[in-house]
Amino acid sequence: xxxxxxxxxxxxxxxxxxxxxxxxxxxxxxxxxxxxxxxxxxxxxxxxxxxxxxxxxxxxxxxxxxxxxxxxxxxxxxxxxxxxxxxxxxxxxxxxxxxxxxxxxxxxxxxxxxxxxxxxxxxxxxxxxxxxxxxxxxxxxxxxxxxxxxxxxxxxxxxxxxxxxxxxxxxxxxxxxxxxxxxxxxxxxxxxxxxxxxxxxxxxxxxxxxxxxxxxxxxxxxxxxxxxxxxxxxxxxxxxxxxxxxxxxxxxxxxxxxxxxxxxxxxxxxxxxxxxxxxxxxxxxxxxxxxxxxxxxxxxxxxxxxxxxxxxxxxxxxxxxxxxxxxxxxxxxxxxxxxxxxxxxxxxxxxxxxxxxxxxxxxxxxxxxxxxxxxxxxxxxxxxxxxxxxxxxxxxxxxxxxxxxxxxxxxxxxxxxxxxxxxxxxxxxxxxxxxxxxxxxxxxxxxxxxxxxxxxxxxxxxxxxxxxxxxxxxxxxxxxxxxxxxxxxxxxxxxxxxxxxxxxxxxxxxxxxxxxxxxxxxxxxxxxxxxxxxxxxxxxxxxxxxxxxxxxxxxxxxxxxxxxxxxxxxxxxxxxxxxxxxxxxxxxxxxxxxxxxxxxxxxxxxxxxxxxxxxxxxxxxxxxx
Amino acid sequence: xxxxxxxxxxxxxxxxxxxxxxxxxxxxxxxxxxxxxxxxxxxxxxxxxxxxxxxxxxxxxxxxxxxxxxxxxxxxxxxxxxxxxxxxxxxxxxxxxxxxxxxxxxxxxxxxxxxxxxxxxxxxxxxxxxxxxxxxxxxxxxxxxxxxxxxxxxxxxxxxxxxxxxxxxxxxxxxxxxxxxxxxxxxxxx
Numbered sequence: 001x002x003x004x005x006x007x008x009x010x011x012x013x014x015x016x017x018x019x020x021x022x023x024x025x026x027x028x029x030x031x032x033x034x035x036x037x038x039x040x041x042x043x044x045x046x047x048x049x050x051x052x053x054x055x056x057x058x059x060x061x062x063x064x065x066x067x068x069x070x071x072x073x074x075x076x077x078x079x080x081x082x083x084x085x086x087x088x089x090x091x092x093x094x095x096x097x098x099x100x101x102x103x104x105x106x107x108x109x110x111x112x113x114x115x116x117x118x119x120x121x122x123x124x125x126x127x128x129x130x131x132x133x134x135x136x137x138x139x140x141x142x143x144x145x146x147x148x149x150x151x152x153x154x155x156x157x158x159x160x161x162x163x164x165x166x167x168x169x170x171x172x173x174x175x176x177x178x179x180x181x182x183x184x185x186x187x188x189x190x191x192x193x194x195x196x197x198x199x200x201x202x203x204x205x206x207x208x209x210x211x212x213x214x215x216x217x218x219x220x221x222x223x224x225x226x227x228x229x230x231x232x233x234x235x236x237x238x239x240x241x242x243x244x245x246x247x248x249x250x251x252x253x254x255x256x257x258x259x260x261x262x263x264x265x266x267x268x269x270x271x272x273x274x275x276x277x278x279x280x281x282x283x284x285x286x287x288x289x290x291x292x293x294x295x296x297x298x299x300x301x302x303x304x305x306x307x308x309x310x311x312x313x314x315x316x317x318x319x320x321x322x323x324x325x326x327x328x329x330x331x332x333x334x335x336x337x338x339x340x341x342x343x344x345x346x347x348x349x350x351x352x353x354x355x356x357x358x359x360x361x362x363x364x365x366x367x368x369x370x371x372x373x374x375x376x377x378x379x380x381x382x383x384x385x386x387x388x389x390x391x392x393x394x395x396x397x398x399x400x401x402x403x404x405x406x407x408x409x410x411x412x413x414x415x416x417x418x419x420x421x422x423x424x425x426x427x428x429x430x431x432x433x434x435x436x437x438x439x440x441x442x443x444x445x446x447x448x449x450x451x452x453x454x455x456x457x458x459x460x461x462x463x464x465x466x467x468x469x470x471x472x473x474x475x476x477x478x479x480x481x482x483x484x485x486x487x488x489x490x491x492x493x494x495x496x497x498x499x500x501x502x503x504x505x506x507x508x509x510x511x512x513x514x515x516x517x518x519x520x521x522x523x524x525x526x527x528x529x530x531x532x533x534x535x536x537x538x539x540x541x542x543x544x545x546x547x548x549x550x551x552x553x554x555x556x557x558x559x560x561x562x563x564x565x566x567x568x569x570x571x572x573x574x575x576x577x578x579x580x581x582x583x584x585x586x587x588x589x590x591x592x593x594x595x596x597x598x599x600x601x602x603x604x605x606x607x608x609x610x611x612x613x614x615x616x617x618x619x620x621x622x623x624x625x
Numbered sequence: 626x627x628x629x630x631x632x633x634x635x636x637x638x639x640x641x642x643x644x645x646x647x648x649x650x651x652x653x654x655x656x657x658x659x660x661x662x663x664x665x666x667x668x669x670x671x672x673x674x675x676x677x678x679x680x681x682x683x684x685x686x687x688x689x690x691x692x693x694x695x696x697x698x699x700x701x702x703x704x705x706x707x708x709x710x711x712x713x714x715x716x717x718x719x720x721x722x723x724x725x726x727x728x729x730x731x732x733x734x735x736x737x738x739x740x741x742x743x744x745x746x747x748x749x750x751x752x753x754x755x756x757x758x759x760x761x762x763x764x765x766x767x768x769x770x771x772x773x774x775x776x777x778x779x780x781x782x783x784x785x786x787x788x789x790x791x792x793x794x795x796x797x798x799x800x801x802x803x804x805x806x807x808x809x810x811x812x813x814x815x
Contacts (some may be wrong), residue, residue, distance in 0.1 A: 483776030521712035
């Protein structure tokens with residue numbers, strides 16, 4: 001879809017921008033009913049596109065075409081309950097809607113002023129039905145300074161962004177602030193890079209500004225590749241102009257006129273939305289030559305990454321941008337001095353760039369009031385795994401893991417027990433229940449042997465085998481290591497072999513020590529952080545769940561009953577009525593029906609441990625251990 | 626000019642020089658595998674890792690890439706350096722147990738055997754052949770393909786290259802004899 005209402009005219013000064021903002025706002029009636037539909041990736045997967053079309057059609061049919069607006073937006077965050085719809089201005093919140101619900105929503109809530117009770121969210125703790133979006137516990141405990149606008153704007157409409165004050169910060173930066181003042185403001189805010197390392201943003205900017213070279217680059221790292229993480233994707237999809245505005249302000253502060261957005265090609269919606277945003281910003285004179293009449297020039301190109309995880313590493317990303325193999329190089333000379341094409345280059349994560357307009361607009365003091373001593377502001381996490389409310393959340397730094405998992409995440413589904421949470425992507429660590437009081441920030445997570453990373457958070461319950469989890473992440477990293485340096489390529493491979501052996505009952509006394517030795521070689525010897533941090537999942541699971549490793553190695557037993565080679569299925573005779581469901585489900589005819597009301601018989605020699613009988617039995621008559 | 630100390634010896638070095646170059650110049654031995662003075666350093670084997678104290682910050686770095694700087698203190702044979710090199714050689718020995726070069730380096734590091742299952746590789750993916758073909762022969766006939774454990778040295782699509790000038794520099798520089806010429810034809814490492 002092409003932008004609908006592009007002005008077709010450059011904005012030549014801050015006052016023209018202000019006039020445009022006022023004219024857009026004046027044309028909009030804040031009390032006009034608006035159907036806001038989440039069309040982020042999660043809701044799309046649940047059928048949101050169909051819902052958007054059906055809404056438009058139904059509204060037309062019921063004769064509300066000019067009385068009700070329909071807005072398709074980026075991700076609202078509560079993906080577990082998608083597709084989501086919010087009826088503005090009251091912000092009535094309906095969840096898990098389908099095409100079939102739409103006529104009722106339109107006639108009940110738009111034609112009349114009633115609530116469709118059955119589509120409301122019910123608080124699982126109290127059973128209470130919640131009418132308004134702001135009252136949903138999932139949202140109530142968040143501070144959505146970065147994500148909040150996702151629910152207000154159509155990301156393909158620059159006017160929507162301008163209507164909420166978008167690009168006014170750019171005008172302020174270009175006309176009222178010197179580059180040094182901007183860097184100082186970022187310094188005072190305490191902003192640290194959101195890509196994972198947590199390096200103070202102002203220091204990078206300052207070094208790049210002072211680095212020698214006429215041509216400098218700013219780069220947006222949108223090569224998000226952690227399994228289960230989609231926060232950068234959702235920002236680019238839902239509010240691409242905020243990222244662009246941050247980049248332009250940063251470029252002005254650094255003295256750069258050329259920028260790149262390196263985004264995974266597997267994120268087609270993000271690629272499309274940022275592309276549309278760039279086109280619209282150019283058309284309005286907010287990008288390109290003589291931005292807003294200030295004399296400052298800046299252009300941005302999009303580069304689509306091929307999906308290699310290692311290209312999220314800054315030097316590998318730059319090599320890939322140069323058209324070379326995406327492998328890292330040593331950073332003894334920093335990329336702010338010699339980066340892309342050996343020129344000074346400043347790379348920041350999507351969330352970092354999107355934070356910049358907020359900081360410059362509302363001030364460092366406002367920003368630094370949020371967070372902890374060492375880590376200011378908010379962080380977006382993708383809260384996934386065995387947690388009731390999966391989705392994207394944004395909380396002030398310093399929020400405890402318990403608050404995130406229980407108050408916002410709604411706890412563990414199915415009455416199961418919490419076991420661990422893995423933060424920071426595949427190279428992060430697994431944090432056990434004893435440490436759930438940890439306030440989340442860069443330093444605390446590192447102390448716990450894990451890391452912030454780019455904001456992945458995977459919750460695991462008691463049915464998770466921690467050895468198997470470590471093996472899973474190592475296998476991922478083995479696939480994704482570029483293979484350049486010996487410790488990473490050979491070390492991860494060997495760790496993976498040992499872990500696989502342990503999960504198959506081939507573990508030996510001394511394996512834990514070999515794993516620890518290898519972890520040291522990786523940490524001390526690897527070329528980039530993929531390698532230096534790769535052992536984190538192993539080290540933290542050994543530290544906190546050593547008994548599970550020992551059960552696998554010494555007793556050839558998987559306490560969580562996950563590792564196929566170490567478990568056995570059996571029939572609990574007193575519970576089995578001989579219904580035969582498992583007999584039909586078994587792919588190897590290992591189960592035989594004796595007679596009606598007689599327990600079935602499972603032949604262990606034929607059993608391939610697929611678990612089909614266990615899954616199909618509603619009576620709990622199949623035991624797994 | 627900058628002044629730094631390597632293993633307690635104070636030396637002068639020109640700016641831009643690496644620790645390895647400075648050490649070699651004064652006869653201090655640092656083991657290497659993916660380094661050759663005629664081509665650009667790469668930092669893949671990590672054997673040349675040394676311990677540096679940089680204004681109080683102590684860390685392990687690859688000496689083939691780390692530029693000298695004023696006041697830098699370098700230890701080429703500290704305990705943590707030796708431990709890392711041993712770990713690296715144990716991994717390499719398991720990967721290429723038949724290579725004489727690897728065997729002799731392992732002996733040098735005090736690694737008699739490896740705890741890992743032996744493989745039968747010849748190529749250690751040091752990239753010397755790739756760089757010599759690019760920088761000296763200026764042909765770039767071969768490059769790395771694939772990623773991680775699937776990484777290989779190959780010609781494009783594994784098709785014999787007509788551009789190859791048969792200078793044999795790749796075979797000459799290869800430390801393990803993995804890439805070679807047979808009857809005048811390039812044989813890629815398997």
